[in-house]
Amino acid sequence: MIRVSGLRKTYGDFAAVVDSSFEVETGEIFGVVGPNGAGKTTTLKMLAGLIEPTTGSAEVAGFDAEDSAMRHRLGFLPEESPLYEDMTPKSYLRFFADLYDVPRSTANDRIAETLDRLELEYRDRRIGDMSKGMKRKVAIARSLINDPDVLIYDEPASGLDPLTTNSVLEFTRELRDDDKTVIFSAHNLYHVESVCDRIIIMNEGRIVARGTVDDIRAEYGETTYHVYTDIDLPETEPTSDGRRRAIVDTMDAVESLQDDAETAGGSVVDIRTHEPSLEELFLDITGRQMAGARTATATETEPPVEEPPVEPEEPQ
Numbered sequence: 475m476i477r478v479s480g481l482r483k484t485y486g487d488f489a490a491v492v493d494s495s496f497e498v499e500t501g502e503i504f505g506v507v508g509p510n511g512a513g514k515t516t517t518l519k520m521l522a523g524l525i526e527p528t529t530g531s532a533e534v535a536g537f538d539a540e541d542s543a544m545r546h547r548l549g550f551l552p553e554e555s556p557l558y559e560d561m562t563p564k565s566y567l568r569f570f571a572d573l574y575d576v577p578r579s580t581a582n583d584r585i586a587e588t589l590d591r592l593e594l595e596y597r598d599r600r601i602g603d604m605s606k607g608m609k610r611k612v613a614i615a616r617s618l619i620n621d622p623d624v625l626i627y628d629e630p631a632s633g634l635d636p637l638t639t640n641s642v643l644e645f646t647r648e649l650r651d652d653d654k655t656v657i658f659s660a661h662n663l664y665h666v667e668s669v670c671d672r673i674i675i676m677n678e679g680r681i682v683a684r685g686t687v688d689d690i691r692a693e694y695g696e697t698t699y700h701v702y703t704d705i706d707l708p709e710t711e712p713t714s715d716g717r718r719r720a721i722v723d724t725m726d727a728v729e730s731l732q733d734d735a736e737t738a739g740g741s742v743v744d745i746r747t748h749e750p751s752l753e754e755l756f757l758d759i760t761g762r763q764m765a766g767a768r769t770a771t772a773t774e775t776e777p778p779v780e781e782p783p784v785e786p787e788e789p790q
């Protein structure tokens with residue numbers, strides 16, 4: 475449904491997106507994550523045909539992203555989406571339906587169904603008098619008014635209360651059942667992990683990891699074992715609930731702790747495996763890269779070490 479190949483965007487000498495390639499299947503929810511300035515919004519805008527790539531190509535729903543025909547197959551929800559505050563949700567959505575030439579009766583049915591699914595209350599209220607969560611729901615309904623195949627959601631649930639956040643995330647998950655393809659970008663990685671089938675992690679314009687969260691965990695993460703003892707050992711630290719715990723990364727280390735506890739007259743009372751969350755993987759992958767970049771820069775800019783002058787050898 476989406477095919478991105480060698481996409482690159484430069485502003486003068488600065489590369490915001492570098493050689494980005496990925497594919498997204500129909501019905502998939504595909505996450506784009508990365509730290510501030512990683513190139514996520516630039517990527518989403520190139521997919522939405524709002525920014526022209528410097529090189530490379532993006533194909534969306536069978537069209538080149540720059541082809542205006544693609545816009546009819548796309549619903550784009552930008553991070554900031556100002557609405558016409560004096561309109562009611564219904565009149566606002568009808569207005570957008572007209573722009574897409576959706577017949578009035580189809581539009582009315584679609585608006586009612588989408589607002590029902592989003593559980594939007596007070597539909598006759600002026601948008602300007604609505605809460606932030608209600609406004610976001612109206613913007614989401616707008617993204618669906620043309621019944622698009624592809625949705626691009628940039629921070630759909632940012633700044634919403636937990637209840638509204640859950641409802642927006644659940645709504646996004648359900649889009650999969652309608653065979654919609656969703657590109658989903660958010661800084662809250664628990665949201666990303668709970669919604670997305672596959673993700674890319676971007677850093678400084680490049681894709682630095684890709685796959686399911688499990689794939690990324692298998693490639694970059696490390697399972698650790700949290701071993702609790704009923705006796706104080708040099709390897710253990712006190713926990714906030716008054717127990718003693720050691721964190722180790724091999725089963726041999728777990729067995730060695732069991733031996734040490736028994737030798738000291740105690741025992742291991744609990745062992746828990748800990749798989750890194752997407753948040754931990756993200757911090758590890760991007761943190762490692764930034765540390766690598768710092769080391770490289772330091773090496774490049776370090777002044778050459780001055781050699782002590784070589785004393786001429788005394789003739790024998």
Ligand SMILES: Nc1ncnc2c1ncn2[C@@H]1O[C@H](COP(=O)(O)OP(=O)(O)OP(=O)(O)O)[C@@H](O)[C@H]1O
Nearest residue numbers: 485488489490508509510511512513514515516517
């Ligand atoms: N029009 C522009 N001119 C110059 N630089 C730009 C322009 N648009 C974006 N950039 C730069 O490109 C880089 C990537 O920006 P982008 O907005 O894509 O990042 P992002 O990953 O979406 O970040 P955030 O999470 O903060 O929204 C940033 O360093 C940004 O300053």
